[in-house]
Amino acid sequence: MARKVPEVNAGSMADIAFLLLIFFLVTTTMDVDTGIIRQLPPPLEDPEQEPPKVKERNIMNILINSSDRLLVNNERGDISTLREEVKDFMAIHPEGEMRTEEHPYPEVEEAEIEVDGAPMMIKKSKGVISLKNDRGTSYEMYIAVQNELTAAFHELRDRLSQELFGRKYNDLVLEDRKKAIENAIPLRISEAEPVNIGGN
Amino acid sequence: MSRFKKHSKKGTPGISTSSLPDIIFMLLFFFMVTTTMREATLKVRVTAPQATEVQKLEKKSLVSYIYIGPPMQKKLGTDARIQLADQFAEVNEVKEFILKEREAKNEVDRKFMITSLKVDKTTRMGIVTDVKQELREIGAFKINYSSRKVRSMEFN
Numbered sequence: 475m476a477r478k479v480p481e482v483n484a485g486s487m488a489d490i491a492f493l494l495l496i497f498f499l500v501t502t503t504m505d506v507d508t509g510i511i512r513q514l515p516p517p518l519e520d521p522e523q524e525p526p527k528v529k530e531r532n533i534m535n536i537l538i539n540s541s542d543r544l545l546v547n548n549e550r551g552d553i554s555t556l557r558e559e560v561k562d563f564m565a566i567h568p569e570g571e572m573r574t575e576e577h578p579y580p581e582v583e584e585a586e587i588e589v590d591g592a593p594m595m596i597k598k599s600k601g602v603i604s605l606k607n608d609r610g611t612s613y614e615m616y617i618a619v620q621n622e623l624t625a626a627f628h629e630l631r632d633r634l635s636q637e638l639f640g641r642k643y644n645d646l647v648l649e650d651r652k653k654a655i656e657n658a659i660p661l662r663i664s665e666a667e668p669v670n671i672g673g674n
Numbered sequence: 675m676s677r678f679k680k681h682s683k684k685g686t687p688g689i690s691t692s693s694l695p696d697i698i699f700m701l702l703f704f705f706m707v708t709t710t711m712r713e714a715t716l717k718v719r720v721t722a723p724q725a726t727e728v729q730k731l732e733k734k735s736l737v738s739y740i741y742i743g744p745p746m747q748k749k750l751g752t753d754a755r756i757q758l759a760d761q762f763a764e765v766n767e768v769k770e771f772i773l774k775e776r777e778a779k780n781e782v783d784r785k786f787m788i789t790s791l792k793v794d795k796t797t798r799m800g801i802v803t804d805v806k807q808e809l810r811e812i813g814a815f816k817i818n819y820s821s822r823k824v825r826s827m828e829f830n
Binding site: 484485487488490491492494495498499501502503504506507508509510511512513514515516517607608609610611612613614616617618620621622624625628 | 691692694695698699701702705706708709710711712722723724725726727728729730731734737788790793794795796797798799800802803806807809810811813814815816817818819820821822823827
């Protein structure tokens with residue numbers, strides 16, 4: 475007669491599982507990293523080389539000094555109005571309209587962009603945002619400015635997307651449509667080579 | 675009558691614990707799937723700045739972290755320091771760190787790598803700019819300024 479195999483006692487299984495559980499609770503985190511994603515420009519190959527010239531009317535200069543004050547187009551600016559200013563600057567305006575008494579809006583070009591498989595002429599601003607900061611600028615202010623710039627571009631993209639496809643940019647599903655919007659309104663933020671501007 | 679009284683003589687039956695391991699295992703698997711390993715023990719204090727236009731970083735395995743902030747230990751001063759992996763580092767060590775990270779990754783994945791800068795909001799831009807210059811020189815162009823999502827910004 476075959477001997478009966480004694481059953482393995484599973485009573486401590488719960489304890490073992492508990493130990494594993496607590497180990498994982500302690501060593502892991504649940505938070506997802508979020509942030510503002512940016513693409514850095516490639517380094518200048520030749521330091522003597524002049525950067526490509528951009529017409530002055532196409533540039534919006536934003537300076538942040540070491541005490542976190544803003545200078546927007548040579549006038550004192552404020553972070554709470556920056557978004558509207560950038561939107562106004564980058565939006566498409568008819569030729570001849572003036573931004574201030576002396577300064578016209580940036581140039582507008584017609585670009586052929588493929589929308590849903592068919593080429594379409596879309597007006598595209600030649601404007602560039604130039605951002606300069608001091609070594610003494612606080613990171614919080616820098617991020618606040620970057621955030622406002624991103625928000626301005628985002629709102630412009632939303633507007634165009636609403637016009638072309640009837641829905642917001644973030645709600646677009648097709649990659650091609652996203653590409654088209656990105657082509658029409660590229661994130662043109664240029665960060666100057668680091669220099670010390672005024673007072674550390 | 676005696677038929678109904680029979681039950682009360684027995685004590686309350688013990689709760690079966692045989693399914694307890696299964697329940698715990700289920701919890702365990704839940705946590706194993708939803709969480710990720712802690713990347714490093716922080717030696718610098720990082721309070722991320724707030725922003726509204728944040729994006730989520732997908733593919734955690736392709737992210738390298740650079741921490742910048744004042745040291746946790748008070749005796750090390752209040753000047754912002756850089757932390758790479760588990761230790762303090764100088765600006766010139768950033769290149770080597772990123773190159774090593776790149777080396778460890780699959781060749782196909784390398785161009786999708788992204789460097790996340792976890793910087794304390796009180797830090798001055800000088801040190802951040804230096805790190806960005808280093809990253810540019812070795813071609814780690816994609817960066818993320820780590821920040822917390824808020825509904826709307828408050829300016830003071």
